[in-house]
Amino acid sequence: MIKELIKSNRTVRKFKETKLNDSELFDIVEAARYSMSARNIQELKFKIINDERVETLFSLCRFAGYLSDFNPTLKEGPKSFLIVCVDTSITEVNSLAYVNAGIAMANITLVAKEKGFSSVILGAFDKGQVVNQFNIDEKYVPIYLIGFGEADEEIHIVDYQSDIKYYRDKANNHYVPKRCLEDLLL
Numbered sequence: 001m002i003k004e005l006i007k008s009n010r011t012v013r014k015f016k017e018t019k020l021n022d023s024e025l026f027d028i029v030e031a032a033r034y035s036m037s038a039r040n041i042q043e044l045k046f047k048i049i050n051d052e053r054v055e056t057l058f059s060l061c062r063f064a065g066y067l068s069d070f071n072p073t074l075k076e077g078p079k080s081f082l083i084v085c086v087d088t089s090i091t092e093v094n095s096l097a098y099v100n101a102g103i104a105m106a107n108i109t110l111v112a113k114e115k116g117f118s119s120v121i122l123g124a125f126d127k128g129q130v131v132n133q134f135n136i137d138e139k140y141v142p143i144y145l146i147g148f149g150e151a152d153e154e155i156h157i158v159d160y161q162s163d164i165k166y167y168r169d170k171a172n173n174h175y176v177p178k179r180c181l182e183d184l185l186l
């Protein structure tokens with residue numbers, strides 16, 4: 001069931017050592033090809049990082065802004081990354097590009113999840129350094145990263161009470177407050 005897959009598709013920030021192979025990543029990225037795209041512009045381009053450069057990219061990421069005492073080690077970090085870029089030879093970076101990126105990234109992470117891989121979408125990363133260190137042509141503007149790997153932590157959805165901030169208990173279980181359906185309905 002697609003809804004169960006969505007429910008299980010939680011952001012993970014601690015991964016096992018299992019790697020993804022390139023063909024799995026190609027298959028995952030292909031979800032972007034079939035994604036809805038405002039005006040059917042299809043302005044997104046994806047750079048796959050699945051080699052020793054994962055270490056460099058990891059060092060440019062900021063994980064879990066709400067958790068001051070949590071940071072994955074390199075060993076625990078994602079095993080592969082996608083750099084999600086807007087191709088400015090197609091369109092400028094505008095709000096539709098961000099909407100299209102959101103839809104594509106949702107589909108990408110769901111396909112990854114179906115294959116047994118979890119993911120983390122990252123908006124907080126050093127975009128300038130990504131451009132420099134990965135020799136990205138200036139026409140491509142990185143807007144997000146997606147990290148992938150096999151989950152090595154448990155994530156629990158809890159009903160929102162008074163705070164939307166995710167938190168961890170002493171055993172390092174991660175809890176994500178979600179507003180209830182009745183709170184979403186007007």
Ligand SMILES: Cc1cc2nc3c(=O)[nH]c(=O)nc-3n(C[C@H](O)[C@H](O)[C@H](O)COP(=O)(O)O)c2cc1C
Binds near residue numbers: 120125
């Ligand atoms: C557009 C977007 C940007 C995000 N950026 C970051 C980020 O920079 N660092 C991070 O650790 N998590 C990031 N996340 C993950 C969110 O923190 C996460 O989705 C949220 O805590 C809810 O948890 P859930 O994905 O398990 O529902 C991002 C998620 C989205 C959709």
